[in-house]
Amino acid sequence: MNDAACLFCRIVERKLPADIVAEEEGLLAFKDVNPQAPIHLLIVPTEHVPSVADLTERQTPLIGRAIHFANRLAHRHQLTPAGYRLVINCGPQAGQSVSHLHLHLLGGRPLRWPPG
Numbered sequence: 417m418n419d420a421a422c423l424f425c426r427i428v429e430r431k432l433p434a435d436i437v438a439e440e441e442g443l444l445a446f447k448d449v450n451p452q453a454p455i456h457l458l459i460v461p462t463e464h465v466p467s468v469a470d471l472t473e474r475q476t477p478l479i480g481r482a483i484h485f486a487n488r489l490a491h492r493h494q495l496t497p498a499g500y501r502l503v504i505n506c507g508p509q510a511g512q513s514v515s516h517l518h519l520h521l522l523g524g525r526p527l528r529w530p531p532g
């Protein structure tokens with residue numbers, strides 16, 4: 417069940433425009449509207465899950481599949497062998513601003529660590 421008030425559910429349902437780069441069963445990848453690197457994609461489950469902390473046991477395989485999807489997108493965007501970063505923010509103190517689970521794929525420039 418998707419949430420009509422959720423930004424990323426609306427993107428999944430094509431009710432809000434987004435630069436969609438790839439889709440596979442249960443997952444959608446689109447460009448971040450405010451990119452923090454030359455390549456900045458968001459990978460989201462098509463099913464509404466508020467945060468990584470809310471994943472049920474049934475839903476946990478989604479994360480493995482999302483990482484595998486991100487790895488293939490990184491390869492497709494020539495981010496290997498230079499490298500890339502995958503980030504999941506969880507909750508307000510970690511900077512999660514959209515309450516629909518998303519994996520950030522960042523690359524195309526040197527990325528500092530720790531992020532601050």
Ligand code: 5GP
Nearest residue numbers: 423434446447448449450505511512513514
């Ligand atoms: P968070 O801070 O929750 O980890 O990441 C949310 C991300 O969603 C941010 O990087 C932000 O730029 C992106 N974002 C917010 N609203 C939209 C939108 O309407 N479309 C797209 N494509 N990205 C969005």
Ligand code: ZN
Nearest residue numbers: 422425464516
């Ligand atoms: Zn949602």
